Amino acid sequence: MEYILYEQKGQYAILTINREKALNALNSQVLDELNETLDNVDLKEVRALIITGAGSKSFVAGADIGEMSTLTKAEGEAFGKKGNDVFRKIETFPIPVIAAVNGFALGGGCELSMSCDIRICSDNAVFGQPEVGLGITPGFGGTQRLARLIGAGMAKQMIYTARNIKAPEAYRIGLVNEVYAAETDAEGNVVKSAGEVLMAAAEKMASTIAKNAPIAVRNCKKAIGEGLDADMDEALVIEEKLFGDCFETEDQKYGMAFFLDKNKEKVKEPFRNC
Ligand code: DAK
Numbered sequence: 001m002e003y004i005l006y007e008q009k010g011q012y013a014i015l016t017i018n019r020e021k022a023l024n025a026l027n028s029q030v031l032d033e034l035n036e037t038l039d040n041v042d043l044k045e046v047r048a049l050i051i052t053g054a055g056s057k058s059f060v061a062g063a064d065i066g067e068m069s070t071l072t073k074a075e076g077e078a079f080g081k082k083g084n085d086v087f088r089k090i091e092t093f094p095i096p097v098i099a100a101v102n103g104f105a106l107g108g109g110c111e112l113s114m115s116c117d118i119r120i121c122s123d124n125a126v127f128g129q130p131e132v133g134l135g136i137t138p139g140f141g142g143t144q145r146l147a148r149l150i151g152a153g154m155a156k157q158m159i160y161t162a163r164n165i166k167a168p169e170a171y172r173i174g175l176v177n178e179v180y181a182a183e184t185d186a187e188g189n190v191v192k193s194a195g196e197v198l199m200a201a202a203e204k205m206a207s208t209i210a211k212n213a214p215i216a217v218r219n220c221k222k223a224i225g226e227g228l229d230a231d232m233d234e235a236l237v238i239e240e241k242l243f244g245d246c247f248e249t250e251d252q253k254y255g256m257a258f259f260l261d262k263n264k265e266k267v268k269e270p271f272r273n274c
Contacts, residue, residue: 001019001032001036001037002029003017003019003029003030003033003126004016004017004018004030004033004034004037005018005054006040007036007199007261008042008045008046009203010051010177010207010210011045011046011125011164011207011210012046012047012048012050012203012206012207012209012210013041013046013048013050013051014049014052014162014199014203015034015038015048015049015051015052016052016053016054017030017034017052017054017059017060018054019054019055020053020054020055020057020058022061022064022106023053023055023057023058023060023061023103023104024054024055024058024059024063024109025060025061025062025063025064025108026060026062026063026064026083026108026109026112026192027063027064027066027067028067028079028082028246031081031082031083034086035085035086035089037123038086038089038090038093039072041093041237043094043095044273047206047209047210047214047217047273048095048096048097048098048099048205048206048207048209048210048273049093049095049096049097049098049206050097050099050100050199050202050206051090051097051098051099051100051112051116052080052099052100052102052199053103053109054099055102055103055124056103056124056193056194056236057102057103057104057124058103058104058109058219059099059100059101059102059103059104059105059109059113059121059125060104060105060106060108060112060113061106061107061109062106062107062108062109062130062140063079063083063107063108063140064134065078065134067081067134073079076139079139080139080140080196083108083139083140084095084139084140084141084208087111087112087115087141088115088141090112090115090116090146091115091116091225092225093160094216094218094221095214095217095221095266096117096209096217096221096237097115097116097117097118098116098117098118098119098120098202098205099112099113099116099118099119099120099162100121100193100198100201100202100207101113101119101120101121101125101127101176101198101201102121102122102125102194102195102198102199103120103122103124103125103126104125104126104128105121105125105127105128106126106127106128106129106130106164107128107129107130107131107138107140107142108139108140109164110127110129110142110146111119111129111138111140111141111142111145112140113164114141114142114145114146114149115140115141115145116214117221118177118205119175119176119177119182120176120177120179120198120199120201120202120205121167121170121176121178121179121198122167122179122180122181122194122195122197123168123179123180123181123182123194124167124194125166125167125170125176125179126164126165126167127164127165127167127176128158128162128163128165128168129142129146129159129161129162129166130162130163130164131162131226132159132160133162138159142159143155143159145184145259146158146159146175149174149175150174150230152259154173165232165255167179168241178201179266180194180197180198180201181194182194182196182197183197187250195270206254211270211271212271213246213249213251213255213271214273215245215246215249215251215254215274216246216249216251216252216272219242219243219245219246220242222238222242223235223238223239223242223243224231226238227239249274250274251271251272251273251274252270254269254272255271257268
């Protein structure tokens, strides 16, 4: 792999888009490698995935404008499909995916973050859909996911104006769940950069998720994802089915028995993912 780093840390893993010289812009090779890396995640072990960008300046500064500039209509559609397929794979990935946004998340970068379950960012993060300024529409799901996440009115404003927004505004409109600043000592010296604080928070969140019953967590992701695409009656049926499925797991039996056991000395064992 030239452009993707992948590190498994026990029950969670970190996937880094590593094309720092081009601010981690997504060319076809990055998309192919991203796709292959996702296919190789050990889902028996890994219970949460973090996606981030290499360096402190950029998460992903968009699709590769150089590569896109000469595309024909057919090639443009093929490129869009490649991106859409891999982003959809992330959106429907069996385990939760956290986007740790460490800088620019523009165009395809903003879209990549939106295909993840949860977005958190450093205080230097910048989000935007600048495509109309380049003569194109957002092509990796931006018109659809942004409207679903922050509402059609705010999404239309961001997309039509092509205006970038900074981390505090992204937080205010609900595009990110949390913003992290650098840690400083009493004299104001930086002890930990914003990127380091962000990654520590992302890893803490991933390991917290990993401690919960994995099949239940996966079923929650499925219920929320599939439910959002359905009307309420259908959505509740989806939830009922996934809720029912949990009762065939050992983790459910153990989790409830542990709660009901009045022995104060007992120590909770890890969920076994079965
Ligand atoms: N593509 C290719 N290279 C990029 C890039 C990008 N999106 N963004 C940055 N780079 C490269 C720069 O060309 C530069 O390369 P060198 O000149 O050093 O070789 C290097 O990264 C550093 O960038 P800058 O020198 O520009 O750094 P600055 O700090 O001055 O500026 C910036 C940072 C993020 C403000 C600026 O680089 C910038 O504006 N970048 C472009 C951001 C952008 O417009 N992103 C959206 C791209 S459009 C579709 C499929 C997909 C899409 C649409 C349709 N279909 C098929 C329908 C998606 C579209 C997009 O994502």
